[in-house]
Amino acid sequence: MNARACARRTAERCTWLAFLPAAAWADAADDIRDIRGLKPVPGSWVIPAVVAAAAFMALCAYVVWRRRHRVNQPWALTLSEQTLQRLDTTRPLMRPETARAFGIAASELIRDYIEKRFDVVATQRTTEEFLQALLQSSNEALARHRSLLAEFLQQCDFVKFAGDSLAVTDMEALFQSAHRFVLETGEAPVA
Numbered sequence: 001m002n003a004r005a006c007a008r009r010t011a012e013r014c015t016w017l018a019f020l021p022a023a024a025w026a027d028a029a030d031d032i033r034d035i036r037g038l039k040p041v042p043g044s045w046v047i048p049a050v051v052a053a054a055a056f057m058a059l060c061a062y063v064v065w066r067r068r069h070r071v072n073q074p075w076a077l078t079l080s081e082q083t084l085q086r087l088d089t090t091r092p093l094m095r096p097e098t099a100r101a102f103g104i105a106a107s108e109l110i111r112d113y114i115e116k117r118f119d120v121v122a123t124q125r126t127t128e129e130f131l132q133a134l135l136q137s138s139n140e141a142l143a144r145h146r147s148l149l150a151e152f153l154q155q156c157d158f159v160k161f162a163g164d165s166l167a168v169t170d171m172e173a174l175f176q177s178a179h180r181f182v183l184e185t186g187e188a189p190v191a
């Protein structure tokens with residue numbers, strides 16, 4: 001009888017356990033749910049729209065600013081225009097104390113111009129060699145200016161090698177003869 005009494009006592013004590021699994025199942029059913037879709041957040045499109053509009057406005061403002069402040073690209077200068085500009089930079093050297101520097105600069109400019117314009121070797125030759133080659137050349141445009149070139153280059157050589165100083169009026173005459181030579185032999189303007 002002892003075993004029966006023990007089983008009854010145990011059954012009485014554990015009757016409350018019969019209700020436990022049902023309560024646990026009820027909590028578990030509420031706790032485990034299926035995945036739901038995304039919850040809509042009100043106004044979620046407003047921030048990206050404002051950012052996109054601000055970027056578009058900034059881009060438009062930049063384009064307008066760029067068009068108003070566009071630097072006009074200068075046209076490419078012709079060889080004669082470049083030479084005349086470089087020749088103008090020698091004007092500050094037209095003083096008696098810098099006559100030698102003026103003679104060297106003006107002579108080099110004109111010789112460089114002749115080489116590029118007429119495809120003739122002028123910088124590697126002495127003035128006499130250059131003038132002799134000019135007599136034998138078939139280049140009529142350059143041959144027409146032989147006397148002007150001879151006077152100009154010999155005057156520059158006189159200042160460069162003899163160390164003689166020129167008066168400002170003589171340097172102005174050299175400058176004007178170089179200027180006239182470039183203008184007369186320059187390229188025809190493009191229409």
